[in-house]
Amino acid sequence: MPIIVDKEKKKKYLISVAADVFTKKGFHATKMSEIAEAAAVAKGTLYEYFATKEDLFLSIYDEWITEYEVTIVQRFNNAEDALERTDAIRTSAVDFYSSHRNHAPLILEFWAHALRSDDKRFLEKIQSLQYLLTTKGKNITEEMVHSGFFHPVDSQSFTLLESGISDGIFLSWVLNGGIFSLEKAYEFRQSLIGIGLLTEDARSLLGNKLNQKLSEGFLKDENS
Amino acid sequence: MPIIVDKEKKKKYLISVAADVFTKKGFHATKMSEIAEAAAVAKGTLYEYFATKEDLFLSIYDEWITEYEVTIVQRFNNAEDALERTDAIRTSAVDFYSSHRNHAPLILEFWAHALRSDDKRFLEKIQSLQYLLTTKGKNITEEMVHSGFFHPVDSQSFTLLESGISDGIFLSWVLNGGIFSLEKAYEFRQSLIGIGLLTEDARSLLGNKLNQKLSEGFLKDENS
Amino acid sequence: MPIIVDKEKKKKYLISVAADVFTKKGFHATKMSEIAEAAAVAKGTLYEYFATKEDLFLSIYDEWITEYEVTIVQRFNNAEDALERTDAIRTSAVDFYSSHRNHAPLILEFWAHALRSDDKRFLEKIQSLQYLLTTKGKNITEEMVHSGFFHPVDSQSFTLLESGISDGIFLSWVLNGGIFSLEKAYEFRQSLIGIGLLTEDARSLLGNKLNQKLSEGFLKDENS
Amino acid sequence: MPIIVDKEKKKKYLISVAADVFTKKGFHATKMSEIAEAAAVAKGTLYEYFATKEDLFLSIYDEWITEYEVTIVQRFNNAEDALERTDAIRTSAVDFYSSHRNHAPLILEFWAHALRSDDKRFLEKIQSLQYLLTTKGKNITEEMVHSGFFHPVDSQSFTLLESGISDGIFLSWVLNGGIFSLEKAYEFRQSLIGIGLLTEDARSLLGNKLNQKLSEGFLKDENS
DNA sequence: TATGAATGAGCATTCATTCAT
DNA sequence: CATGAATGAATGCTCATTCAT
Numbered sequence: 021m022p023i024i025v026d027k028e029k030k031k032k033y034l035i036s037v038a039a040d041v042f043t044k045k046g047f048h049a050t051k052m053s054e055i056a057e058a059a060a061v062a063k064g065t066l067y068e069y070f071a072t073k074e075d076l077f078l079s080i081y082d083e084w085i086t087e088y089e090v091t092i093v094q095r096f097n098n099a100e101d102a103l104e105r106t107d108a109i110r111t112s113a114v115d116f117y118s119s120h121r122n123h124a125p126l127i128l129e130f131w132a133h134a135l136r137s138d139d140k141r142f143l144e145k146i147q148s149l150q151y152l153l154t155t156k157g158k159n160i161t162e163e164m165v166h167s168g169f170f171h172p173v174d175s176q177s178f179t180l181l182e183s184g185i186s187d188g189i190f191l192s193w194v195l196n197g198g199i200f201s202l203e204k205a206y207e208f209r210q211s212l213i214g215i216g217l218l219t220e221d222a223r224s225l226l227g228n229k230l231n232q233k234l235s236e237g238f239l240k241d242e243n244s
Numbered sequence: 245m246p247i248i249v250d251k252e253k254k255k256k257y258l259i260s261v262a263a264d265v266f267t268k269k270g271f272h273a274t275k276m277s278e279i280a281e282a283a284a285v286a287k288g289t290l291y292e293y294f295a296t297k298e299d300l301f302l303s304i305y306d307e308w309i310t311e312y313e314v315t316i317v318q319r320f321n322n323a324e325d326a327l328e329r330t331d332a333i334r335t336s337a338v339d340f341y342s343s344h345r346n347h348a349p350l351i352l353e354f355w356a357h358a359l360r361s362d363d364k365r366f367l368e369k370i371q372s373l374q375y376l377l378t379t380k381g382k383n384i385t386e387e388m389v390h391s392g393f394f395h396p397v398d399s400q401s402f403t404l405l406e407s408g409i410s411d412g413i414f415l416s417w418v419l420n421g422g423i424f425s426l427e428k429a430y431e432f433r434q435s436l437i438g439i440g441l442l443t444e445d446a447r448s449l450l451g452n453k454l455n456q457k458l459s460e461g462f463l464k465d466e467n468s
Numbered sequence: 469m470p471i472i473v474d475k476e477k478k479k480k481y482l483i484s485v486a487a488d489v490f491t492k493k494g495f496h497a498t499k500m501s502e503i504a505e506a507a508a509v510a511k512g513t514l515y516e517y518f519a520t521k522e523d524l525f526l527s528i529y530d531e532w533i534t535e536y537e538v539t540i541v542q543r544f545n546n547a548e549d550a551l552e553r554t555d556a557i558r559t560s561a562v563d564f565y566s567s568h569r570n571h572a573p574l575i576l577e578f579w580a581h582a583l584r585s586d587d588k589r590f591l592e593k594i595q596s597l598q599y600l601l602t603t604k605g606k607n608i609t610e611e612m613v614h615s616g617f618f619h620p621v622d623s624q625s626f627t628l629l630e631s632g633i634s635d636g637i638f639l640s641w642v643l644n645g646g647i648f649s650l651e652k653a654y655e656f657r658q659s660l661i662g663i664g665l666l667t668e669d670a671r672s673l674l675g676n677k678l679n680q681k682l683s684e685g686f687l688k689d690e691n692s
Numbered sequence: 693m694p695i696i697v698d699k700e701k702k703k704k705y706l707i708s709v710a711a712d713v714f715t716k717k718g719f720h721a722t723k724m725s726e727i728a729e730a731a732a733v734a735k736g737t738l739y740e741y742f743a744t745k746e747d748l749f750l751s752i753y754d755e756w757i758t759e760y761e762v763t764i765v766q767r768f769n770n771a772e773d774a775l776e777r778t779d780a781i782r783t784s785a786v787d788f789y790s791s792h793r794n795h796a797p798l799i800l801e802f803w804a805h806a807l808r809s810d811d812k813r814f815l816e817k818i819q820s821l822q823y824l825l826t827t828k829g830k831n832i833t834e835e836m837v838h839s840g841f842f843h844p845v846d847s848q849s850f851t852l853l854e855s856g857i858s859d860g861i862f863l864s865w866v867l868n869g870g871i872f873s874l875e876k877a878y879e880f881r882q883s884l885i886g887i888g889l890l891t892e893d894a895r896s897l898l899g900n901k902l903n904q905k906l907s908e909g910f911l912k913d914e915n916s
Numbered sequence: 917t918a919t920g921a922a923t924g925a926g927c928a929t930t931c932a933t934t935c936a937t
Numbered sequence: 938c939a940t941g942a943a944t945g946a947a948t949g950c951t952c953a954t955t956c957a958t
Contacts, residue, residue, distance in 0.1 A: 048272045051952065052954085062918060063953090064918065065917085128356045128359060129356050131419060132349065132353050135419075136349055150420065171455060172455065173458040174460060178436070180420075180424075184409070187416065188409050188411045188415060193408075195355060195359075195371075195374070205405065205408075216439035216441070217440070217458075234396065234398065236398060238401050239400055239401050239404070240398075251942095275928085289944070291929070494804070494808035500933085501931075509940090511941065512935085513940075515932095516939075520932080572807075577804050580797070580804040583796075583866065583867075584721065620903065621907060622906065625909030625910050629861070629877065632863060632865075632877075635864065636857050636858070639803070641856075642807065660853065660885060660889070661884060663889070664888025664889070665884070682845040699921095724948080725948080725949090734923045736951080740921070745950090
């Protein structure tokens with residue numbers, strides 16, 4: 021174990037170790053003793069930092085989502101127009117899911133746990149992220165429509181669908197054993213959605229880039 | 245308990261009861277005794293029909309997926325052209341997810357379980373369905389492109405994305421507490437995807453129905 | 469299953485099947501269903517003939533011991549002098565243990581069960597046999613001493629020791645995996661005991677047969 | 693519960709408690725919770741020291757046999773001639789069986805368990821003891837014959853018989869409810885065997901002590 | 917702060933026995 | 938007489954959590 025004096029840093033260290041163990045075996049099949057062993061601390065030490073097993077479990081998701089939200093807000097605030105703000109949202113999602121691709125089964129677990137746990141903090145965390153995304157997404161969409169880039173569309177529905185699609189692609193990627201590139205799949209998705217919503221004016225600006233992406237798909241190897 | 249003589253029917257009865265109990269509490273938190281009590285049989289009886297708790301759990305998913313697959317194949321074979329075949333796939337999905345909307349958390353559990361269980365039958369079942377869907381989806385898409393309805397698109401990528409989107413909408417619906425209509429969301433999705441892929445010729449046939457759907461969204465109440 | 473009409477014969481048939489199954493797995497590890505299957509009858513049928521599992525278990529020993537006792541009494545009554553009566557006892561023991569050599573572990577089980585079971589019938593059965601043997605053995609010994617064949621010896625102690633030695637040889641044979649001939653071991657035992665108790669007169673009648681047996685032992689192969 | 697700090701001592705303490713409980717009820721009828729209660733520890737604590745119930749069971753026999761073997765070897769090595777070595781073996785046996793007279797049913801259980809258990813460690817333990825005894829016994833016997841004390845006898849057969857007789861006397865003692873003195877029975881046995889094997893020269897040295905023992909037997913009360 | 921021995925509530929699974937047919 | 942589906946009491950073992958050191 022790395023010698024860590026700073027309490028906050030040690031907590032983060034324990035969270036990251038726990039994430040790896042939970043990912044491999046799932047919440048119920050993971051024993052606190054295994055996490056302790058993996059972190060090279062005693063079982064009792066874990067309880068100095070986390071009240072219960074579920075608390076430790078939630079802390080992982082908490083950490084991740086908080087980081088995700090911070091990223092979104094930062095990039096969003098640095099963006100200068102609707103297009104950049106769209107990118108801010110999309111790249112944040114891609115980065116989040118990509119950086120946690122090895123924890124994929126755990127994210128599924130969080131969702132499942134959120135639905136069945138008596139502890140509503142899981143669900144609240146998920147919905148707070150959802151709220152952040154839909155609020156921002158709604159604004160962007162309305163701006164895109166207003167400025168003539170997009171055909172008229174119900175912004176809230178569109179945003180909600182977008183977020184569902186993001187999760188769905190990730191889910192599909194997990195259940196298929198990670199056989200395709202997550203990034204390319206997200207781009208393919210954007211092209212497919214975009215081509216439908218973009219007005220003729222906007223579309224002409226992009227040339228046939230979109231059509232090309234659609235023809236290519238996201239399953240082929242870079243080299244082929 | 246309804247008096248059931250046919251062994252096969254009793255097994256299905258037990259599966260349906262178990263599905264309800266598992267849905268409410270999740271796999272680990274559900275006790276075999278609770279299922280037995282809910283089915284008004286003795287604990288031992290469950291073990292006359294299912295070797296283990298996990299076996300019972302899998303049997304539920306097995307039953308559902310088998311039914312789902314049968315529906316897909318039947319509707320697909322009765323369809324007469326590519327458009328009808330598209331409908332066959334889409335309505336099968338909508339019907340499946342709609343009929344199991346109350347079991348939504350359980351489906352998430354199956355996915356999570358498939359990833360973490362040593363028992364690979366879960367994952368195999370998921371992937372066998374996936375295979376059925378992508379094989380058929382690919383054919384339809386190619387036909388749509390070939391007959392000039394769709395712009396060129398990589399059929400396999402498109403099909404995979406479509407299936408991911410289906411699951412994603414369902415997931416979003418679950419995590420948001422079922423606040424919107426699943427059917428309307430699926431139609432909104434179809435319109436959004438359709439408007440992007442359809443050629444001008446095909447689009448002109450549909451008039452502005454698609455634009456209307458997009459403007460409406462899927463979140464508003466029918467009556468408002 | 470052989471078709472058996474006579475109830476008494478069917479009971480004996482079930483006992484013999486049960487003996488084989490119990491021998492292989494032991495009392496606790498043997499399931500009534502296994503015995504039923506081995507006998508090609510339904511579980512319920514066993515309960516037509518035996519009240520409980522323990523009852524069936526006891527019936528086996530009962531059957532064996534009764535047969536053993538009948539043999540002893542018959543041979544004993546047919547014998548005409550002390551030497552023949554000695555043979556009657558010894559050959560009955562050898563025949564009993566030899567005929568049940570394949571059930572050896574089961575006999576150990578009976579002994580163990582007799583000691584721990586609340587059902588005292590096991591112990592009573594054992595002690596009734598013991599009583600028969602010691603009563604008869606005592607008489608013979610006294611006759612042997614009285615007629616000048618044996619040195620003076622406490623007949624009850626000697627008889628009890630003899631019976632213990634019989635069981636001990638059998639036990640040794642079982643725990644050593646049956647690597648020697650049970651019959652030859654019993655004869656070796658008789659020679660060793662005999663040579664000590666026999667008076668000079670009696671010994672001279674036997675010549676050096678006894679010494680020869682002792683030199684040979686009971687471990688060597690017949691052919692070597 | 694006595695307060696015990698040393699882990700090794702606590703293990704031995706748990707073994708001794710378990711031995712008493714197992715003795716009274718037998719392996720299968722004894723619940724781990726009963727042992728825990730008798731030892732005034734929690735059930736879980738037992739599992740800190742023993743992996744399974746069978747492991748605890750074996751540990752008892754292991755402990756006993758190991759101690760027995762140590763005694764044999766020590767006394768054997770301290771003996772200066774064949775006669776003393778004979779005593780070393782015999783007194784070790786008598787002491788072992790005497791010290792465990794209250795555990796008698798348990799020893800029968802071990803034998804039965806050894807034969808039926810999948811866990812071969814039981815049988816191996818029994819046979820390792822057997823091997824130690826027969827190796828040493830064979831040497832002594834050969835020495836006795838060689839030095840003219842014993843008539844010629846097959847040493848391996850004789851030793852094996854001796855060990856079987858030891859167990860048989862113990863068995864007889866147990867099944868008869870401990871109605872005689874184990875020590876006296878062992879001595880009676882030694883006299884009976886001895887008188888047969890001893891040469892005239894050797895016998896004359898002992899006078900008529902042997903004949904006296906035989907006449908007395910081992911069943912009479914000291915005071916009568 | 918850190919430890920890890922001790923705890924004991926909790927649960928899947930087994931199987932002898934019953935009894936309606 | 939025979940059956941075998943149904944029963945439910947019984948128990949080995951696990952593991953999150955505690956707390957004395």
